[in-house]
Amino acid sequence: MTLPPEGHPRYKSLIAREKLVEATDVVAKQGLIAHGRGEAFDYLLGEQTCPPAIRSIKAAASLIRVASSPVISVNGNVVALAAKEVAHLSEASGAKVEVNLFHRTSERVAGLTKMMDEVGIQALGMNPDDKIPGLSSERARCCSEGIGSADVVLVPLEDGDRCQALVEMGKQVITIDLNPLSRTAQTAHITIVDELTRCLPLLTDAIRDGVKVDDFDNKKNLKEVLAFICARLS
Amino acid sequence: MTLPPEGHPRYKSLIAREKLVEATDVVAKQGLIAHGRGEAFDYLLGEQTCPPAIRSIKAAASLIRVASSPVISVNGNVVALAAKEVAHLSEASGAKVEVNLFHRTSERVAGLTKMMDEVGIQALGMNPDDKIPGLSSERARCCSEGIGSADVVLVPLEDGDRCQALVEMGKQVITIDLNPLSRTAQTAHITIVDELTRCLPLLTDAIRDGVKVDDFDNKKNLKEVLAFICARLS
Numbered sequence: 001m002t003l004p005p006e007g008h009p010r011y012k013s014l015i016a017r018e019k020l021v022e023a024t025d026v027v028a029k030q031g032l033i034a035h036g037r038g039e040a041f042d043y044l045l046g047e048q049t050c051p052p053a054i055r056s057i058k059a060a061a062s063l064i065r066v067a068s069s070p071v072i073s074v075n076g077n078v079v080a081l082a083a084k085e086v087a088h089l090s091e092a093s094g095a096k097v098e099v100n101l102f103h104r105t106s107e108r109v110a111g112l113t114k115m116m117d118e119v120g121i122q123a124l125g126m127n128p129d130d131k132i133p134g135l136s137s138e139r140a141r142c143c144s145e146g147i148g149s150a151d152v153v154l155v156p157l158e159d160g161d162r163c164q165a166l167v168e169m170g171k172q173v174i175t176i177d178l179n180p181l182s183r184t185a186q187t188a189h190i191t192i193v194d195e196l197t198r199c200l201p202l203l204t205d206a207i208r209d210g211v212k213v214d215d216f217d218n219k220k221n222l223k224e225v226l227a228f229i230c231a232r233l234s
Numbered sequence: 235m236t237l238p239p240e241g242h243p244r245y246k247s248l249i250a251r252e253k254l255v256e257a258t259d260v261v262a263k264q265g266l267i268a269h270g271r272g273e274a275f276d277y278l279l280g281e282q283t284c285p286p287a288i289r290s291i292k293a294a295a296s297l298i299r300v301a302s303s304p305v306i307s308v309n310g311n312v313v314a315l316a317a318k319e320v321a322h323l324s325e326a327s328g329a330k331v332e333v334n335l336f337h338r339t340s341e342r343v344a345g346l347t348k349m350m351d352e353v354g355i356q357a358l359g360m361n362p363d364d365k366i367p368g369l370s371s372e373r374a375r376c377c378s379e380g381i382g383s384a385d386v387v388l389v390p391l392e393d394g395d396r397c398q399a400l401v402e403m404g405k406q407v408i409t410i411d412l413n414p415l416s417r418t419a420q421t422a423h424i425t426i427v428d429e430l431t432r433c434l435p436l437l438t439d440a441i442r443d444g445v446k447v448d449d450f451d452n453k454k455n456l457k458e459v460l461a462f463i464c465a466r467l468s
Binding site: 017234 | 251254255258263264266267268269270271272273274275277278413415460461463464467468
């Protein structure tokens with residue numbers, strides 16, 4: 001890994017980038033481009049957790065706390081960037097972890113399952129026996145004891161079609177997406193517009209703290225994120 | 235290449251992404267991430283050439299027209315995305331083309347030179363005999379008959395350090411960068427905030443049309459781009 005100088009103002013962002021570049025056996029090339037899109041939006045946010053993101057993190061914690069079968073769906077980018085943070089969230093919330101890939105190959109699923117194993121999490125995904133309706137073959141595959149039977153699914157860095165398909169299955173969907181305008185961000189029930197490794201520990205803490213939120217309007221929250229970005233631009 | 239459906243609202247953007255994913259023998263992995271950042275900003279611009287970009291294209295055409303030794307500096311992303319458009323610009327302007335890489339290997343320079351050759355351009359870059367002061371060894375290398383002796387350099391999709399180094403050499407620097415806030419965008423004399431394959435033909439046409447601009451303020455122009463983005467966000 002090419003390390004940036006420690007005092008670099010964008011040190012964390014550069015480390016995340018190098019992590020992904022190093023992990024290209026399990027990260028799809030399209031995943032690198034997607035990461036770049038996220039970097040740009042994070043740049044506009046000032047690489048900080050904005051106030052509307054804090055509110056959506058609390059709402060997400062509240063929803064995960066009352067879920068009966070919560071599942072964290074992870075892909076190559078999520079595991080490469082935040083395997084440990086996902087493990088902590090899984091431990092705090094009791095949520096299962098399932099490897100679920102847009103560009104699925106059994107090698108990539110095996111590699112990612114192994115990476116989760118190394119941080120103490122036995123992730124589902126190797127033996128998909130269920131389907132998400134409305135998606136084309138490989139993209140539809142999931143596990144009946146994971147996403148198939150989940151009531152609440154956290155899908156960080158998810159594709160718009162798959163987010164939509166999960167919503168149509170009647171699941172409560174929480175996403176983490178730096179682009180407040182993306183279809184995923186607009187479709188999920190709760191959208192956390194924040195960088196993954198920054199917001200996962202906050203979500204874990206909020207669950208541990210027993211945070212309870214009664215009222216949350218995702219559309220309104222997303223508008224507040226756009227207003228935050230605009231205020232920074234001008 | 236995985237082709238998106240032709241009616242897809244973001245067809246051009248998806249084709250560009252696939253072009254880069256396919257070309258990873260000459261495109262650096264970091265180049266994929268950089269492309270993603272560009273995609274995000276282009277998304278915010280509405281994937282169109284905004285009015286301030288039109289003005290900077292005209293200013294760039296005017297500057298290239300009066301240059302005595304203009305050079306177009308190209309990297310992996312530029313060639314993979316826009317080899318033909320660069321060739322047309324070179325023909326219209328008389329500017330030489332030099333392959334100049336941040337992540338330089340002789341294999342990548344050779345591959346990119348060959349790709350330019352296939353569109354009829356004999357690009358410099360294989361035998362660097364000069365240096366850009368202030369950059370670390372491999373990144374400094376350039377050709378004396380190209381960038382070394384150029385008075386005007388067009389550096390699309392360039393790194394901030396290298397853009398700064400060219401400015402410090404006393405060259406007039408034009409960049410094409412979708413991020414109006416990037417160091418490259420802020421450092422160049424003329425910044426075209428537009429997608430590469432969209433603006434290069436406009437630049438070529440403006441040169442052919444003999445466009446002349448007497449007055450251009452890059453900082454002001456960049457502020458107008460930010461205002462354009464903000465107006466779209468809200």
